[in-house]
Amino acid sequence: MSVKAAPAPDNLVTAVVRRVLFYALMTLVAAFFALPLLWLVFTPFDRHPSLSVKLPEFTLDNFRMLLQNPYALSSLKNSVFIAGGAMVMVVVFAALAAYALSRVRIPGRDALLYGLLLLSSIVTGTAAMVPIFLLMFQLNLIDSRTGVSLVLAGGLLPAAIFILKDFMDATPRSYEESARVFGASPLQVLRHIVLPIARPGLATIAVWALVNAWGDFLIAFILLRDPDKSPAGVVMYTFYTEGGQANLPLISAFSLLYAIPVVAMYLFVSRRYGFRFHGGIKG
Amino acid sequence: MASIEMQGLTKTYPGGVTAVDGLDLTIVDGEFFALLGPSGCGKTTLLRTIAGLEQATAGTLLLGGRDVTTATPGKRDVAMVFQDYALFPHMNVQDNIAYPLRIQKMALGERRAKALETAQGLGLEALMGRRPGQLSGGQQQRVALARAIAYRPQVFLFDEPLSNLDARLRLEARTFLKRLQGELGVTTVFVTHDQAEALAMADRMAVMESGRIRQVGTPSDIFHRPINVFVANFIGSTPMNLLPTVVAGAGEGAHLMLGDVRLPVPATAAGLLHDDGEEVLLGSRPEYTDLSIEERPDSLSGKVVVVENLGATALVSVETGGQIVKAVVPEGEEPRIGEPAWMTPQHHRALVYRQVDGLLVARNRESANDTRTESVTA
Numbered sequence: 001m002s003v004k005a006a007p008a009p010d011n012l013v014t015a016v017v018r019r020v021l022f023y024a025l026m027t028l029v030a031a032f033f034a035l036p037l038l039w040l041v042f043t044p045f046d047r048h049p050s051l052s053v054k055l056p057e058f059t060l061d062n063f064r065m066l067l068q069n070p071y072a073l074s075s076l077k078n079s080v081f082i083a084g085g086a087m088v089m090v091v092v093f094a095a096l097a098a099y100a101l102s103r104v105r106i107p108g109r110d111a112l113l114y115g116l117l118l119l120s121s122i123v124t125g126t127a128a129m130v131p132i133f134l135l136m137f138q139l140n141l142i143d144s145r146t147g148v149s150l151v152l153a154g155g156l157l158p159a160a161i162f163i164l165k166d167f168m169d170a171t172p173r174s175y176e177e178s179a180r181v182f183g184a185s186p187l188q189v190l191r192h193i194v195l196p197i198a199r200p201g202l203a204t205i206a207v208w209a210l211v212n213a214w215g216d217f218l219i220a221f222i223l224l225r226d227p228d229k230s231p232a233g234v235v236m237y238t239f240y241t242e243g244g245q246a247n248l249p250l251i252s253a254f255s256l257l258y259a260i261p262v263v264a265m266y267l268f269v270s271r272r273y274g275f276r277f278h279g280g281i282k283g
Numbered sequence: 284m285a286s287i288e289m290q291g292l293t294k295t296y297p298g299g300v301t302a303v304d305g306l307d308l309t310i311v312d313g314e315f316f317a318l319l320g321p322s323g324c325g326k327t328t329l330l331r332t333i334a335g336l337e338q339a340t341a342g343t344l345l346l347g348g349r350d351v352t353t354a355t356p357g358k359r360d361v362a363m364v365f366q367d368y369a370l371f372p373h374m375n376v377q378d379n380i381a382y383p384l385r386i387q388k389m390a391l392g393e394r395r396a397k398a399l400e401t402a403q404g405l406g407l408e409a410l411m412g413r414r415p416g417q418l419s420g421g422q423q424q425r426v427a428l429a430r431a432i433a434y435r436p437q438v439f440l441f442d443e444p445l446s447n448l449d450a451r452l453r454l455e456a457r458t459f460l461k462r463l464q465g466e467l468g469v470t471t472v473f474v475t476h477d478q479a480e481a482l483a484m485a486d487r488m489a490v491m492e493s494g495r496i497r498q499v500g501t502p503s504d505i506f507h508r509p510i511n512v513f514v515a516n517f518i519g520s521t522p523m524n525l526l527p528t529v530v531a532g533a534g535e536g537a538h539l540m541l542g543d544v545r546l547p548v549p550a551t552a553a554g555l556l557h558d559d560g561e562e563v564l565l566g567s568r569p570e571y572t573d574l575s576i577e578e579r580p581d582s583l584s585g586k587v588v589v590v591e592n593l594g595a596t597a598l599v600s601v602e603t604g605g606q607i608v609k610a611v612v613p614e615g616e617e618p619r620i621g622e623p624a625w626m627t628p629q630h631h632r633a634l635v636y637r638q639v640d641g642l643l644v645a646r647n648r649e650s651a652n653d654t655r656t657e658s659v660t661a
Contacts, residue, residue, distance in 0.1 A: 180357060181357065
């Protein structure tokens, strides 16, 4: 608001109406995103779970029922194994590849990177499912959790390399050269200098890979046969009542358990590393 | 402590660019040596080649008599301070200074003690726990120096050590660096594009142009007797006046004609000009050009067009015969703009360059050019 001159009444009315409309719109958008979250938090504790959001009549029966389900808890373990494996592979391989691509000059490097990124985003999991299935079949990795991990990591790697290369590029070469002049070996340079500086980038990639692999349904659904090996995303799909209806008590309780690790990890990493980057020198 | 010897040292990049071209140069043990040149002249490449960050494509490099031409950087026993200081942002000052010792596998306690000892020498002990991002430019520079000193190398290499500091700090750092180098007595090579920095700090310096050394000598040598027109123009806070003249007569009786004006041959070239009608450049620094507002013999007459105040002195531009000649006069003696003025190059300090190849006409070229430098220039 200007102090010098009071706005003309016309302008004032327009300004107020605009402000009101803006807040109304924001409220609508906020509600749109808040409702599913409220459902996720309230419904698991409701005696009569339904698809509407309401304050629960408190009970823990839903969780008790979930614990009696033979696949629920083991599926979470499978998820940890599959998503954790994919995450480790993505971080390790993407870090090495991004560092190499950032430092070594080879002809067609950028074309290679963009090509990888483009192909991996156009040829998505669904479109590539048949060749992937055949490939895994020939590798004898059908019905194997390691196989699922590998396929997930492969799908995430191009984008991870692309993002991490930016972090590596932002690290001045003089840091490494300085260490080399003092006699550091390439591996020491990587361990002492490059990785610690790229840590926020690595943390970002780790969370992103974990979230993606944790939420996967299709690849695990197609590549795994044995329900004992299925991850949580696939097991949730089997929660139906005898009548063929979705089993809302089970689904809602399981959804909450399924969501908590990812949210917790995301908060932890974001609190710990954020997107800060220690600059080189300032003035 | 070690000398640095280069023989035919050449660095050609894969693209075909030759950054360092067949260099022969010896830097004496304990010397503070400057590599000076315009950007792109190869001075930084030369420094990086000494450090081992670039591989020489031809020639040999000896450090303290040891052939290190193909040795990896870590095996050369040199420490380099980078232009951006290259302090590791995720380590505090103490760990930065102790890093070279960590590579040498020194125990944690011992290397911390050594780092503290080095830091105390540079007045950094109060900053040991800080990260580089929390330091001023001058402090960062001293941490980078401390890290290099902690390594106890045979040779220090500084890449543009002052260019990241602001103007006032730069002067301070200049004095500080010169004193530090004197105290440590370690052979030091530094790169700069600033002629004033090189003149002020170096024991000896090399002026480089397009991958070759044009002149090597003490700052005073190079300031007083630049070997060719390029060096003459590059050294000095104001470029040298270069007046196109023609030799008339020969030997002892020769003089120089600038249009109709007859000028004596300077003492530096007396008796050396034999070709009647040869075109030469009469070089005279503005600092060594006398200006008078009264008519004088053997001088150039003209009109004052610009007076620039330099503080204790003033730089006066005089237009004479279609070209500008500059002279430095003490404060209080500046002529007014539009006044007539007479300029006389000082007889013992003016120099003569051949128009054909731009080389200095001197009695004893070896004295002005005390190493085996490239003397045939394009």
